[in-house]
Amino acid sequence: MANLKLLRMALLGLATSVTYGCGDHESPDTQASAVNRTLSADIQTVRQAPLSLRVETPGMVVSEDQVQVASRLMGYIREIKVEEGQTVKAGQLLFAIDPTDIQGQMSQARAGLAQAEAALADAKLDHERFGTLYKDEAIPKMQWDKVRLQYQVAQQQVASARAGFDLASSQMRYASVVAPIDGVVTQKMANAGDLAAPGRPVLVIEGLKKLQVRTQVSSDVYARIKTGEKVRIVQDGETTQAPIEGRIAQVVPAADPASHSHLVKIDLPAGSGLSSGSFVRVGFAVGSRDGIRVPASAVAERAGITGVFVVDAQGIARYRMVRTGATEQDMVEIQSGLNAGDRVVVSQVAQLENGDKVSGASHD
Numbered sequence: 001m002a003n004l005k006l007l008r009m010a011l012l013g014l015a016t017s018v019t020y021g022c023g024d025h026e027s028p029d030t031q032a033s034a035v036n037r038t039l040s041a042d043i044q045t046v047r048q049a050p051l052s053l054r055v056e057t058p059g060m061v062v063s064e065d066q067v068q069v070a071s072r073l074m075g076y077i078r079e080i081k082v083e084e085g086q087t088v089k090a091g092q093l094l095f096a097i098d099p100t101d102i103q104g105q106m107s108q109a110r111a112g113l114a115q116a117e118a119a120l121a122d123a124k125l126d127h128e129r130f131g132t133l134y135k136d137e138a139i140p141k142m143q144w145d146k147v148r149l150q151y152q153v154a155q156q157q158v159a160s161a162r163a164g165f166d167l168a169s170s171q172m173r174y175a176s177v178v179a180p181i182d183g184v185v186t187q188k189m190a191n192a193g194d195l196a197a198p199g200r201p202v203l204v205i206e207g208l209k210k211l212q213v214r215t216q217v218s219s220d221v222y223a224r225i226k227t228g229e230k231v232r233i234v235q236d237g238e239t240t241q242a243p244i245e246g247r248i249a250q251v252v253p254a255a256d257p258a259s260h261s262h263l264v265k266i267d268l269p270a271g272s273g274l275s276s277g278s279f280v281r282v283g284f285a286v287g288s289r290d291g292i293r294v295p296a297s298a299v300a301e302r303a304g305i306t307g308v309f310v311v312d313a314q315g316i317a318r319y320r321m322v323r324t325g326a327t328e329q330d331m332v333e334i335q336s337g338l339n340a341g342d343r344v345v346v347s348q349v350a351q352l353e354n355g356d357k358v359s360g361a362s363h364d
Contacts, residue, residue: 038357041348043311044294045362048340051291051333054283054326058236059215061268061278065207067181071196072174073097082203084188088179094203097196099175106172109165116154116161123154183207186276206276211268213246215282216261224286227251231266232283232328235274243328244272246282292338293331298346299324302354308338309345309352317345319354 071077075097082094126147134144187204196202213233217225225248232243252263266282268274298308302319309317322337338344345358352358 038359039348039351040360041352041358042346042360043343043358043362044298044346046292046294046334046338046340046342046344048290048292050288051293052285052328053287053289054232055217055221055286056281056283057215057217057221059213059233059266059280059282061211061213061274061276061280063183063186063206063208063276064210064212065181065183066186067183067205067207068201069094069177069180069203069205070199070201071095071097071177072198074197075099075175075195077190077192077194077196077202079192080188080190080202082185082188084185086185087208088183088185088205090179090182092179094177094179096177097175099172106165106168109161109168113158113161113165116158120151120154120158123151127151177202179205181205181207184276211272211274211276212249213266213268213280213282215264215266216256216259217264217284218261219255221284221286222251222255222262222264225251225264225284229285231285233266233268233272233274234281234283236279236281243283244274245269291325292334292340294334294338294344295346296327296330296332298344298349299332300349300352308334309349309354309358310338311343311345311358315357315359317352317354317356317358 078096078098080095082088082092088094127150130139130144130147133139134141183205185203186206188202189204190196190200190202227248227250229248231246231248233246234243235241246266246268248264249267250265252265255262264282274280294308299322300307300309300319305321306324307319307321310320311317320337323335325333325335327333343362345352347360
C-alpha cells in the first residue's frame with residue numbers, strides 16, 4: 001500500500017510539471033525562470049473570419065478522349081505490339097490480324113478480274129468486227145444489237161471484278177491496326193491467338209490532351225454546386241503536394257438509382273501532373289462558418305505535439321498545443337487551442353523555445 005501511495009504521488013507530480021510546461025498554467029516563478037533570451041519576430045493577433053465549409057469525395061482521373069480500338073476483320077490476332085500503360089503515337093502499329101483468309105480472297109478476286117478482262121477483250125474484238133459489218137449492211141440489226149449487248153455486259157463484269165479485287169486489297173490493309181490518336185494504352189482486352197471480330201474492342205487508348213476527374217456527390221452537395229465553379233483536387237495519398245484547382249464541367253442531374261448520388265465531371269488544368277487512372281480527393285465548397293486561421297509559418301511541432309507560440313502581456317512566448325484543420329493558401333485552420341485576441345508568433349518559429357521573450361512588429 002505504501003508503494004502504491006508513493007507511485008500515485010509521483011504520477012501527480014509528473015502531470016503537474018507537464019501542465020505547467022505547456023502554456024498559460026505555468027506558475028509565475030517558473031515563467032520568470034524560463035525567460036532566457038530575446039528574439040525578434042513578427043506577431044499576429046488572432047481574429048475570427050469566415051471559413052469555407054468543404055466536403056471531400058473520392059474521384060478518378062480519366063481522359064475525355066477515349067478510343068476503343070477494334071479490328072474491322074474477322075480473324076485470329078497474330079501479335080499485339082503494345083502493353084498497358086504504354087504511350088503510343090497516331091499511326092503506330094498496335095496489333096496484326098492473321099492475313100491468310102484475306103490473301104485467299106485476294107487471289108480469288110485477282111483470278112476473277114483476269115477472267116473478266118479476257119472476256120472483255122474478246123467482246124471488244126467482236127464489237128469492232130461486227131460493227132464494220134453492220135455499217136456495210138452485211139449483218140442484220142438484231143445480230144448487231146446482240147454483239148453490242150455482249151460487249152456492255154463484259155464491261156460491267158470487269159468493273160464488278162475490279163471492285164471485288166479493290167475490296168479484297170483494302171481488307172488486307174485492315175489486317176494491320178494502327179493507333180488512331182496519340183495517347184496511352186489503358187486496357188488490353190485480348191491476347192495473341194484470340195479471335196478478333198468487328199465491334200469487339202482489343203485495346204483502349206486514352207488521349208493526353210484533356211483530362212477530367214469524375215466523382216459522385218450526394219444530393220445535398222449536388223444542390224450546392226454548379227457548373228463553372230472551382231474545386232480543390234489533391235492526389236490520393238499526397239499530404240505535401242499543393243492542391244490543384246479544377247473547374248466543374250458538368251453535373252449530371254439524374255441520380256444513380258442505387259446510390260442516389262450524382263456524377264460530377266471536373267476539368268483539370270494543363271500540366272496538372274496527374275495521369276489517367278490516378279485516384280484523387282475532390283473538395284467542394286458548400287458554405288462558410290466563422291473560425292480561426294493562422295499562417296502556416298506559425299505552426300510548429302515540439303516533441304511530437306503540434307502547437308503555436310502565444311505571446312503574453314509581458315512579451316513571453318508560450319508554446320500552446322492546438323488542433324489543426326485544413327490548409328488553404330498557406331493559412332491553417334485552428335480547430336481548438338486558440339481564441340480570438342490571442343497573439344501568435346508567425347516568423348522565426350523554428351528558433352523559438354518556450355519562455356523566450358519576443359520583440360518585433362505586431363500585426364492585427
